Amino acid sequence: MNSTDRPHSARRVYGENSADRRRQKSDKDGKQSCSDNPYNIVIQIRSCLCKIEAKIDRINSSLQGAEHTKHEHKEFTPDMGGLFEDLKRIDRKLIRHYEFQESHLKAVKRQCDEARKFEKVTNEIRMERDVLQGQVHSYLAQISSLKSKIEEQRCLVGAYERQVNAEYEVHLRKLESRNEDLRSSITQKDKQLKEANEQLRQLYKMLKSHEMLSWRKKTEERVFITILKNDLQAIWNEKIKIEDEFRRLKKFCGYKDNDFQAGLFSEDYVGTVLRRSKSTSDLTLQGGSEMEGDGLSPRKDNPFTAPNTPVCYSAKNSHGEGSDSPAYSRQKILQELTAIEKKLSKHKEEMKSRSPWKAGMDAHEKPTSTEKETSDKNEPSPRTDAEKPEEPKKQNSE
Structure with missing residues (x-):
């Protein structure tokens, strides 16, 4: 027990x-x-x-x-x-x-x-x-x-x-x-x-x-x-x-089940992913060197360069301007993660500001x-x- x-x-x-x-x-x-x-x-x-x-x-x-x-x-x-x-x-x-x-x-x-x-x-x-x-x-x-x-x-x-x-x-x-x-x-x-x-x-x-x-x-x-x-x-x-x-x-990212269960519900996971993605925004997804933001290997800890993560390249140009480029997909994921983080913070503020006891005491009359x-x-x-x-x-x- x-x-x-x-x-x-x-x-x-x-x-x-x-x-x-x-x-x-x-x-x-x-x-x-x-x-x-x-x-x-x-x-x-x-x-x-x-x-x-x-x-x-x-x-x-x-x-x-x-x-x-x-x-x-x-x-x-x-x-x-x-x-x-x-x-x-x-x-x-x-x-x-x-x-x-x-x-x-x-x-x-x-x-x-x-x-x-x-x-x-x-x-x-x-x-x-x-x-x-x-x-x-x-x-x-x-x-x-x-x-x-x-x-x-x-x-x-x-x-x-x-x-x-x-x-x-x-x-x-x-x-x-x-x-x-x-x-x-x-x-x-x-x-x-x-x-x-x-x-x-x-x-x-x-x-x-x-x-x-x-x-x-x-x-x-x-x-x-x-x-x-x-x-x-x-x-x-x-x-x-x-x-x-x-x-x-x-x-969308192609995570494994173990990685998903390990960090799905943690709020720190969303913050670390945002910090890593912001710190590595100038690096490409093909590099094999370690990340400069947190000192992590791109194949082990970075969710955007994991071994099972599919990497797509656009045939339009070499700067990742197409819809299938890594930079575009990473930018889209970053936007979704920031939206989720905002929702979590908003939910926390609502839970703190909510006072059901006061609402219960100021109830209706007969x-x-x-x-x-x-x-x-x-x-x-x-x-x-x-x-x-x-x-x-x-x-x-x-």
């Missing part, structure tokens, strides 16, 4: 462990929150995050498999270090988003607990109000019975009636004062119920705002992932174009329902994303 495989294996183990831990957390939280039907959106957000992490893990595994097959078949593939660094950065960004989402979910749970507590308090207050109303009714019944008794005693006995009436009147005043106290307590309880209902409305509004925030975060993450996938596809297409141009130059459906339809399947890195390798084998 080469030294380049060790970080890939460590990354695979780390990605699998982190994905398992996140799935377990999401399952536990999902079981706890499934009982509350109004908050199923939180469970959907967690499932979407798990799906995104699974996609990234599959992309990592496919890239690691491509690296392993490259070492087994000893075929040259481009350096994937930059892509792995991008994937690491994506993984770290997802972990940060996951932690941020966890904090929001905790806040939502805390508010749900507070709402349940307020509901319990309101139920207790209602029970107390019902009890007090029963007491009021009982006291009213007692008052009516006492009044009837007073009337009966008033009819029966005069003096005794006055004494008894005085006692009953005192008791009646007490009952009336008690009744007033109970009524005041009932009004206070009603006020408390109104305040509790207002607090419940505010809590429901806060819950809705948190749900909207989590939905926006989800849309931003989806847009960011689509941008990264498009950038990856553009990089692969650019690489395939450069490989096709190098193959065309190989056929999309409409049709935009959400089109984004879901345009999102590629995980199988096609995993098979994309295999395309340039097939072309290299051909």
Whole structure:
């Protein structure tokens, strides 16, 4: 196993462990929150995050498999270090988003607990109000019975009636004062119920705002992932174009397969060929002496004077002005090589200036329902994303 495989294996183990831990957390939280039907959106957000992490893990595994097959078949593939660094950065960004989402979910749970507590308090207050109303009714019944008794005693006995009436009147005043106290307590309880209902409305509004925030975060993450996938596809297409141009130059110059595989994808090769061709522009292709630019033999190192390179001469003049002269073919190859070098430098500048994280953070606002459906339809399947890195390798084998 080469030294380049060790970080890939460590990354695979780390990605699998982190994905398992996140799935377990999401399952536990999902079981706890499934009982509350109004908050199923939180469970959907967690499932979407798990799906995104699974996609990234599959992309990592496919890239690691491509690296392993490259070492087994000893075929040259481009350096994937930059892509792995991008994937690491994506993984770290997802972990940060996951932690941020966890904090929001905790806040939502805390508010749900507070709402349940307020509901319990309101139920207790209602029970107390019902009890007090029963007491009021009982006291009213007692008052009516006492009044009837007073009337009966008033009819029966005069003096005794006055004494008894005085006692009953005192008791009646007490009952009336008690009744007033109970009524005041009932009004206070009603006020408390109104305040509790207002607090419940505010809590429901806060819950809705948190749900909207989590939905926006989800849309931003989806847009960011689509941008990264498009950038990856553009990089692969650019690489395939450069490989096709190098193959065309190989056929034009008549290189061997070993020479082509040894220096096809190296940027230094293009620079050295340009420097050698510029330093030897005043020399002819028939000379057997060594080059003055880099001190190399024309039969061994110079790609324009290799043993298998066909050398054509024009019959028009001796200065190489015809289309089949070596100077003309060399000039044409130099022009193509300079164009390729410009493309490579331009590609480097684009990769440096490109900042997908900023583009992902400055994403759109809340999309409409049709935009959400089109984004879901345009999102590629995980199988096609995993098979994309295999395309340039097939072309290299051909």
